[in-house]
Amino acid sequence: MSSIVALIEDEKNLRDIIKSYLEKEGYKVLAYESVEAVEDLNEEVHLWILDIMLPGKSGFEMMERIRKEDAKVPIILISARDQDFDKIMGLEKGADDYIAKPFSPKELVLRVKKLLDRCYQKEENITLAGYTIELKTRKVYDKGKLVDLSNREYMLLLFLYKNKEHPLTRNEILDHVWERDYFGNDRVVDDLMRRMRKKMPRLQVETIYGYGYRLEGN
Known part of the structure; x- marks a missing residue:
């Protein structure tokens, strides 16, 4: 079964590019333009990609909501601001990785793969x-x-x-x-x-x- 990646990014062009790259790697992608656009999900999400700067509620607020429901699901934060404050705040709040814009979609795909491989190992108990x-x-x-x-x-x-x-x-x-x-x-x-x-x-x-x-x- 394909891993399900949920993406929240308000820039349509970037959202479409990321979605396309991930789908080429075999992932199922649920793409949203804002936190408010995310309604109750009927599918288990294996990894989240959240833009920090979003219209309405921020990526930080969405991350807090996700963590209340699932403390272990991996989360990658993306931001237009390459600032240590964002990075430190994001990691302290529970993000697993952080990438600043502009970035290569290929790099993001590699980070997604690395996180999924690490978090969902296929070994014995x-x-x-x-x-x-x-x-x-x-x-x-x-x-x-x-x-x-x-x-x-x-x-x-x-x-x-x-x-x-x-x-x-x-x-x-x-x-x-x-x-x-x-x-x-x-x-x-x-x-x-x-x-x-x-x-x-x-x-x-x-x-x-x-x-x-x-x-x-x-």
Whole structure:
């Protein structure tokens, strides 16, 4: 089944170009000119592309609405303003990637593919400290009960698992979980770790003071 990409972009020419490029790659594209144009969707969206500067409600407002319904679906923000403020604000609010106009449609398609490949892996489930991690659905269960992890909490969990027994610096975690350059304090890693530990208390994650973290074998 083709992945479904939802695009909100008020510039018609750009919207049509992006839609055309994505469809050539086999994606099903739902294209809208504004947040208000998006009505209740009957189909599951696998990835959102949101322009920040939109008529009426902004892309930030749409992202908040999406995150309330699905904390894990990947989101790419696009903006005409190549400003650090937009980038930092977007990433802190939960975006997975950010691209500034003007950009190559091919670059955007590559970013879409990378995010979809990362977020919807086709591997077997993982059992860790009694928790079941479904890699295909990106869901985590504790004895059949869903553990409500955010997208970044899930990415942190998977990164720790893939590097089990190896110490990871805060910067390594920042580079992986936030992906693009992060201009804030690396203590956001500690906050993220604290939230994940609270939701998954049986995880044996060692704090290496002045360095980072390590997941113990369990």
